Amino acid sequence: xxxxxxxxxxxxxxxxxxxxxxxxxxxxxxxxxxxxxxxxxxxxxxxxxxxxxxxxxxxxxxxxxxxxxxxxxxxxxxxxxxxxxxxxxxxxxxxxxxxxxxxxxxxxxxxxxxxxxxxxxxxxxxxxxxxxxxxxxxxxxxxxxxxxxxxxxxxxxxxxxxxxxxxxxxxxxxxxxxxxxxxxxxxxxxxxxxxxxxxxxxxxxxxxxxxxxxxxxxxxxxxxxxxxxxxxxxxxxxxxxxxxxxxxxxxxxxxxxxxxxxxxxxxxxxxxxxxxxxxxxxxxxxxxxxxxxxxxxxxxxxxxxxxxxxxxxxxxxxxxxxxxxxxxxxxxxxxxxxxxxxxxxxxxxxxxxxxxxxxxxxxxxxxxxxxxxxxxxxxxxxxxxxxxxxxxxxxxxxxxxxxxxxxxxxxxxxxxxxxxxxxxxxxxxxxxxxxxxxxxxxxxxxx
Amino acid sequence: xxxxxxxxxxxxxxxxxxxxxxxxxxxxxxxxxxxxxxxxxxxxxxxxxxxxxxxxxxxxxxxxxxxxxxxxxxxxxxxxxxxxxxxxxxxxxxxxxxxxxxxxxxxxxxxxxxxxx
Numbered sequence: 001x002x003x004x005x006x007x008x009x010x011x012x013x014x015x016x017x018x019x020x021x022x023x024x025x026x027x028x029x030x031x032x033x034x035x036x037x038x039x040x041x042x043x044x045x046x047x048x049x050x051x052x053x054x055x056x057x058x059x060x061x062x063x064x065x066x067x068x069x070x071x072x073x074x075x076x077x078x079x080x081x082x083x084x085x086x087x088x089x090x091x092x093x094x095x096x097x098x099x100x101x102x103x104x105x106x107x108x109x110x111x112x113x114x115x116x117x118x119x120x121x122x123x124x125x126x127x128x129x130x131x132x133x134x135x136x137x138x139x140x141x142x143x144x145x146x147x148x149x150x151x152x153x154x155x156x157x158x159x160x161x162x163x164x165x166x167x168x169x170x171x172x173x174x175x176x177x178x179x180x181x182x183x184x185x186x187x188x189x190x191x192x193x194x195x196x197x198x199x200x201x202x203x204x205x206x207x208x209x210x211x212x213x214x215x216x217x218x219x220x221x222x223x224x225x226x227x228x229x230x231x232x233x234x235x236x237x238x239x240x241x242x243x244x245x246x247x248x249x250x251x252x253x254x255x256x257x258x259x260x261x262x263x264x265x266x267x268x269x270x271x272x273x274x275x276x277x278x279x280x281x282x283x284x285x286x287x288x289x290x291x292x293x294x295x296x297x298x299x300x301x302x303x304x305x306x307x308x309x310x311x312x313x314x315x316x317x318x319x320x321x322x323x324x325x326x327x328x329x330x331x332x333x334x335x336x337x338x339x340x341x342x343x344x345x346x347x348x349x350x351x352x353x354x355x356x357x358x359x360x361x362x363x364x365x366x367x368x369x370x371x372x373x374x375x376x377x378x379x380x381x382x383x384x385x386x387x388x389x390x391x392x393x394x395x396x397x398x399x400x401x402x403x404x405x406x407x408x409x410x411x412x413x414x415x416x417x418x419x420x421x422x423x424x425x426x427x428x429x430x431x432x433x434x435x436x437x438x439x440x441x442x443x444x445x446x447x
Numbered sequence: 448x449x450x451x452x453x454x455x456x457x458x459x460x461x462x463x464x465x466x467x468x469x470x471x472x473x474x475x476x477x478x479x480x481x482x483x484x485x486x487x488x489x490x491x492x493x494x495x496x497x498x499x500x501x502x503x504x505x506x507x508x509x510x511x512x513x514x515x516x517x518x519x520x521x522x523x524x525x526x527x528x529x530x531x532x533x534x535x536x537x538x539x540x541x542x543x544x545x546x547x548x549x550x551x552x553x554x555x556x557x558x559x560x561x562x563x564x
Contacts, residue, residue, distance in 0.1 A: 011506060012506045012507075012509060012510060013476070013480055014473070014476055014477050014480055014510045014513075015506075015509045015510055015513070017473065017476060018459070018462050018463075018473055018513065021462070021463055021469055021473070022462045022463065025463075025464050056502065056505050056506075058502065083505050083508050083509055104508070104509040104512070105512070106458065106512070109458075109461060109462055
């Protein structure tokens with residue numbers, strides 16, 4: 001671990017030198033001694049990790065030195081070591097951001113030693129946290145999370161590039177399984193907000209009566225069961241990004257409250273009366289056509305235009321051409337690696353089958369199909385028989401037959417006749433066609 | 448039974464991990480700088496410079512404390528407090544003289560303890 005750089009600012013040469021030597025007993029400390037505030041401020045380029053600052057300095061007061069330091073380095077811990085025993089001074093310094101305040105007495109040595117050790121632990125944790133954040137950022141590099149070379153997906157990359165460079169609200173649309181949340185995360189982790197939280201919430205997954213408390217939080221005693229204050233998602237994501245998935249499911253009452261927050265950039269916790277400023281970037285997503293919801297009166301017009309921001313439409317997998325095979329090969333490699341087996345090859349026939357399918361579940365569905373294929377194939381080859389689309393996709397299988405309209409009509413009528421025990425009246429009613437049509441088909445042995 | 452007088456160097460030993468070389472160096476530093484501080488105190492008193500008096504006494508307070516010199520610390524705290532409230536300089540001057548005399552004795556004690564290290 002790197003050395004902890006400590007500035008000791010003390011006008012009493014003897015006392016300062018003693019503190020320096022004492023703190024240097026730990027070889028992980030690198031201690032610098034300055035006799036006044038000016039010299040300390042001139043050496044801030046050395047990037048100290050902590051400053052031990054005497055309150056009564058000869059040139060600038062410890063208070064002013066601390067204020068100047070805090071203005072440029074707000075996170076830097078400043079410990080005041082002072083001969084002043086005035087409680088008000090101590091309180092003022094702590095309020096102004098001092099990390100701790102010690103009176104120079106017999107316990108100063110141990111207090112300083114302990115607090116420096118605490119700062120060292122915090123620095124270690126902060127370093128680890130930053131490393132993890134960097135790893136997450138790399139993980140969410142556009143090309144690492146969204147695979148594809150198709151023109152449709154390249155257009156998405158172009159929009160994402162624009163999205164990361166500003167704080168504009170992003171509205172992502174796309175069918176289920178197209179990766180809306182991944183795109184939102186990628187935008188956040190590639191934006192200047194990446195070191196602050198990314199909070200995701202699925203509006204449709206939360207009962208309407210609870211969504212307000214989830215988003216804005218509540219104060220203790222706001223309602224029965226509110227035993228403690230709860231910080232809402234907007235506050236949690238302040239400085240970062242809040243991803244509201246399935247925004248089209250939000251009810252009218254909540255839409256009005258959301259609009260107000262977007263306009264005023266402030267929230268009030270339920271049961272509270274304090275306005276809390278928030279700096280939260282919004283990314284919303286929906287698989288509904290919000291413009292249509294707008295026309296139906298189900299979505300507020302003012303909110304719609306507020307949320308629209310930079311729209312990113314994720315293309316369905318079936319419109320991404322060769323990306324299907326590119327993704328299939330990528331998933332195959334990933335699953336083989338996870339299972340500790342040699343990478344399997346996808347046969348020509350299997351590739352054709354993959355290309356023909358329409359993927360209503362999009363990339364998510366392809367991923368599942370490949371995962372199953374990797375498990376089912378026993379040698380190093382994934383062939384046609386290993387590619388199985390789920391039963392719920394029977395409709396698309398049906399459409400893949402590419403029959404004529406007349407043929408499809410016959411199939412449908414036959415299906416319903418079987419379903420309703422050859423009851424022509426019921427079948428005709430169900431399909432909104434005339435009984436005579438069905439009788440004629442039966443008579444002509446068409447069905 | 449009377450409580451024995453604490454060692455003048457016990458706190459320094461704690462601060463410096465009982466390192467004799469470092470203790471000697473620190474005592475040497477104190478002995479080199481202290482006369483100038485004392486002179487500054489006297490001059491400030493003669494010049495009725497309460498600000499200087501207050502700052503110098505404030506600075507000396509922690510050093511004196513580090514040598515466990517209780518009596519001298521009481522005097523220097525009093526000097527600081529009187530200088531802060533701009534009390535009569537004659538009274539402060541007498542306190543400075545008492546402090547000086549006390550410290551001259553204590554410096555001898557410190558040197559003796561240092562030789563025993």
